[in-house]
Amino acid sequence: MKAPLLNRKLVLEHAVQTPDGSGGFGENWVALGTLWAEITAGSGSEKAGEFITVSSVPYRITVRGAPVGAESRPKPDQRFRDGSRLFLIKAVTERDPQAHYLTCFAIEEEAS
Secondary structure, three states: OOOOOOEEEEEEEEEEEEEEEEEOOEEEEEEEEEEEEEEOOOOEEEEEEOOOOOEEEEEEEEEEOOOOOOOOOOOOOOEEEEEOOOEEEEEEEEOOOOEEEEEEEEEEEEOO
């Protein structure tokens, strides 16, 4: 297996709920650290909604391996930030049997 080209510097972020002062909660994203990654785009798709058309492109983001439970190991529902681009992590798996690398399956979401 060929080693990935980790040439993109991404910030791994985790969502934290904070009180909004009105009895509810808001969501803030906190940086956990920076990881070097290889990003590969998948095939895009398009769905017609009731009022809009939604397009989606899945990504495979490869990073160095980290032990289960380590803060540097990405998890589903976390995200990667690349400047103003955001990639929501849907699933994470080992890329190779020795777990030298992890593959994160992600969807790009629009920055708000």
